[in-house]
Amino acid sequence: MPAFSDDTSDTFAEALSAVPAGSPTSGVKGRMLEQFTGGGLEPGTCLLPERQLASALGVGRSVVCGELAVFEILGILDVRRGSGTSLRGGASELLPPVLQLGLMISGRPTPPW
Template sequence: MPSESDSSSEKIVGALGTLSTGTPVSEVARRLLDLFTTGSIEPGTRLPSERQLAASLAVGRSAVREALAALEVLGIVDVRPGSGTYLRGEASELLPQTLRWGLLIGEKNSSELIELRAGLEIYVARLAATRASDAARAALRAHVQEMRGAGTDLAAFARADLNFHLDLAEAAENATLHDLLHVVRSLLQVYADRAVHSREEAEVAVREHEAVTEALDAHDPDAAASAMAAHMVTAGERLARFVESD
């Protein structure tokens, strides 16, 4: 009688299908991720052996080994020497790592990431206008004051700016949206931290953030979205100029 582990392995192997000869490691990882995020595999399930996975996908064992090693680094699987490889977490819990993986191994298109971030930030502001608590609104106002008080210290301004957007995303109370925005923002952060080059640019950004907080205090989602859209236009233009000059 087959064990539960054998049954799980057969289920996984049967769901994977095959890949073309010469498939890169990234495609092996993608195929595994596609399966893991369907929710059909229970967290803690031991995966088939490298040999079984390689045979099922019609790829070399080295490709499977490297793909699993990459997924372990991202926290998606747990490789236990002498025991096997196990899936971590529910499908929803794997979302941030999966998004980061997909964006990192794909062709990096910063202009598309900037556009995506703008759309997400605008929707976050809309949601936060009706969902943010009084404490969250107070924290956002405090971040704006920190931005204003940074003076010529643009590094301090950047930290306050980042904290504003992080807290705004929390205030929207949508975990999936928060995770997606976090991934996109982190991929752009190397540019965003240095995108404001002068006190004049910082003052414009402060006024734009103030408009967002005023809309949130008024519980006006349309005004919040509009204020964030205006901010994303100028912030996106600054970021795009910095990316192009890098």
């Protein structure tokens, strides 16, 4: 059985669904962020490969690849080419300010962090 296949990554895939028409990037980012911050995934959880994530979300692999890179920069994911992607253990210090900035730019209300 492949190293990426475990119960938690399957749960993550089941929680995802095709992103509605519009902006695939923001839809993917939102769906993934909900899963990463919702408390249902343990640190170290391995995600499915990019192709399978793209298929589950109904978007191209390049969209998923770009979003995984963003979450890696924010310190949420550990992306290892050839070995897989996993959820990091600690909360990133960059995440709250970056999310607030993104929400301000988009005109959405910001959370009270």
